[in-house]
Amino acid sequence: MASSIRVRAVENNGVTSLKALVRHPMDSGFVKDSAGNVIPAHFIKVLTISHNGKNVFVANWGPAVSKDPFLECRFKGAKKGDELTISWIDNEGESDSTTATIA
Amino acid sequence: MIDQRRRGFLKGVLGAGVATFALGSGIVPLRVEAATAPDASDWPEKAFGTPGVDETIAELYGMEATESDQITMDLPTIAQNGAVVPVTVETALPNVTGIALLVAKNPNALAAYFDIPEGTMPFVSNRLKMAETTDVVAVVISDGKAYKATQNVKVTVGGCGG
Numbered sequence: 078m079a080s081s082i083r084v085r086a087v088e089n090n091g092v093t094s095l096k097a098l099v100r101h102p103m104d105s106g107f108v109k110d111s112a113g114n115v116i117p118a119h120f121i122k123v124l125t126i127s128h129n130g131k132n133v134f135v136a137n138w139g140p141a142v143s144k145d146p147f148l149e150c151r152f153k154g155a156k157k158g159d160e161l162t163i164s165w166i167d168n169e170g171e172s173d174s175t176t177a178t179i180a
Numbered sequence: 181m182i183d184q185r186r187r188g189f190l191k192g193v194l195g196a197g198v199a200t201f202a203l204g205s206g207i208v209p210l211r212v213e214a215a216t217a218p219d220a221s222d223w224p225e226k227a228f229g230t231p232g233v234d235e236t237i238a239e240l241y242g243m244e245a246t247e248s249d250q251i252t253m254d255l256p257t258i259a260q261n262g263a264v265v266p267v268t269v270e271t272a273l274p275n276v277t278g279i280a281l282l283v284a285k286n287p288n289a290l291a292a293y294f295d296i297p298e299g300t301m302p303f304v305s306n307r308l309k310m311a312e313t314t315d316v317v318a319v320v321i322s323d324g325k326a327y328k329a330t331q332n333v334k335v336t337v338g339g340c341g342g
Contacts, residue, residue: 122220133300139228141291141309143264149305164218172217
């Protein structure tokens with residue numbers, strides 16, 4: 078299965094800029110379907126970005142984050158060619174992880 | 181038909197045998213997927229379930245936030261679609277360890293918060309849902325103190341319920 082995470086990380090002057098797009102419904106639990114049934118909450122709780130085994134960014138998300146969440150962050154200390162690991166886990170215990178190389 | 185059932189039975193027996201062997205010999209196969217998944221056990225259920233901006237900041241960080249003009253928020257003043265409102269927060273404050281995004285009129289104010297370890301820039305861009313025209317509050321934890329900035333967003337189409 079193709080990864081649910083698309084990542085682009087670019088290093089420039091010592092600062093790595095990372096953009097990640099995750100495919101996820103992010104259902105809030107407040108929305109009803111056309112038949113009037115509440116769609117149960119289903120959202121990513123935690124997304125981590127790690128470099129050399131150390132977290133450089135941790136996002137704690139609630140159901141108010143948009144569907145197919147987009148995230149951008151910047152950090153220092155990584156160089157071109159380094160590998161980043163991006164992982165998430167949702168409220169139903171599903172998870173996914175991918176690696177990206179800094180360009 | 182009978183053959184297929186026999187095959188299934190055999191597979192089951194073989195599988196069980198292997199599992200017993202693995203347990204018996206102390207070789208427990210590791211689940212690689214689980215090993216890389218982040219830990220959501222300390223996800224603050226209460227902070228994410230609190231209405232009201234100030235109450236949520238108190239619940240999440242245990243303190244009150246003071247207004248600061250050092251926080252730059254970049255978000256549209258009019259959002260055509262409340263389901264996808266891009267919010268960018270950047271700050272000139274030193275030693276930032278956390279950033280939180282709150283939507284005042286959502287059922288639960290807290291939308292997201294981010295841990296900023298040392299070496300990571302105090303910058304984040306995220307897309308949020310908001311039900312109606314509302315204030316969006318960015319909270320920044322700098323030197324152990326909480327600071328906040330507020331900007332109003334006019335929502336023409338709600339993000340919840342559509």
